Every structure is written in structure tokens, then in C-alpha cells.
Amino acid sequence: MPVAAPSGDRFTVRIQAEDFDTAAEIAALSAGRVDIGAVVTFSGLCRADDAGDSAPDGSRLVALTLEHYPGMAEEEIRRLVDEARTRWPLLGATVIHRHGRIVPGENIVLVVTASPHRGAAFEAAAFLMDWLKTRAPFWKLEERAEARNWVAAKEADDAAAERWTAGTP
């Protein structure tokens, strides 16, 4: 059985329309190496409306269509991964972001971080998601029975990204 070099860096960024296999991505990150003590995974899914969340006409969310800036989306997320690597002792990271039409219950984004100890893996995963939300060039279009609306950026997301610039961890 082929085994990847145990000390090889594993940093992967993929922008794709198709779904991903979260378990397979986690396994690939740590396969064949013994220096990783912590793997943290964040999965972002397309969520159906909360009660009372539907449009004024009562129509429910049917799907999200994610538009992206080809080229820049991958480059920007790579820059975020590079920034995370300057802040935490990461041994690997995988970021996958889907584009196109996605229905409730489906995956949108995956962030997996690996490090010797859990603190760095937890923090780096949170950092990557917070910065990805405000810096990766993706835009969500909500599709409802009677309307299509671009999702507005949230101040809470700006605040979440901002906390990482207040001081270097």
C-alpha cells in the first residue's frame, strides 16, 4: 500500500461544483503519518429557513446558488491558509468550497486543520472560516418559490473576522 511521506506538508484548497466526502478528506489529511495529534473539522451546510425566516410572501428557501470569482477564489483561500500557517503550527489543512446550486441539507464548505495539539487546530479552523466568510469571493443567491435575492453580508461576520486582527494569537 502506498504511504505518503510522513513529514510532507499537506495543504489543499479546492473550489468545485460537486459534493465532497468529509470522512475521506479527514482520513487523507492524516493518513500515513504519526506527527498529527489533532484534527479539527468544520462543515458548512445549506440550511433550510428557521421558523419565521421565510420571505414576506411565505415562500421557503428552495436552494442557494453560489457564484464565485474563478481564479481569485482559490488564490484568496490559499492566502488565508498561508496566513494561518504563519500563526499556528499546522501540519496540514484542507479547504473545499462548492459553487453552483445547492439545496438545503447539502454541503457548502469544508475546513479541516491538523496540528500536533488541539489548540492550534481549533483556532486555525475558526480563523479560516471567519476570514473565508468575509474575504473569499463567493456570493449566495437565495432561490424561493416567488423570488430570487442576493444574501446580504452580516455585520456579525465582519466582527468575527475582526477579532483575529485585534491581536496576534
Added chain:
Amino acid sequence: MKILYFAWVRERIGREAEEVEAPDEVRTVAELAAFLAARGEGYAEAFKEPKVVRAAIDRRHARPDAAIAGAREIAFFPPMTGG
């Protein structure tokens, strides 16, 4: 230079990309946005609130005062909502 538009900026302008030759006095991202806003109704609508529209120069985020000299590709888009 090539100008790209995304999401509702693209929809309001009615195109996703175009080649634009800006006059020499258009030196920054903000000046380019103002120049484009004067090109027609859809452009004016897209840049109605210039502070809301974000930009990237050659696939890197750029502030309104960033110089556009030498840029190959400039993109305008709303605040990002991925993740």
C-alpha cells in the same frame, strides 16, 4: 484593462466582463468606479452606493484608494457572502 462584475453588480450592469480604456486621470479604484458609474443607467445603479461595492486588482482585494496603473484585471462585486 479587463473589468469583471459579480453577483448584483453584474446583474445591474447586465454583463459579466468587458474591456475598458479609462482616461489617464482615472488613477484609483474609486475613480474607476465613478468613471464606470457614468456609463449608463445600469452602471449608475450598480455603483449607487460606492462604499458598498468592493474591488479586486489582479485577483487581490483592493481598497478604493488603490492605484490601478498596470492592472490587467479589475473586478467589482458586493460584500462577500460565502462559507
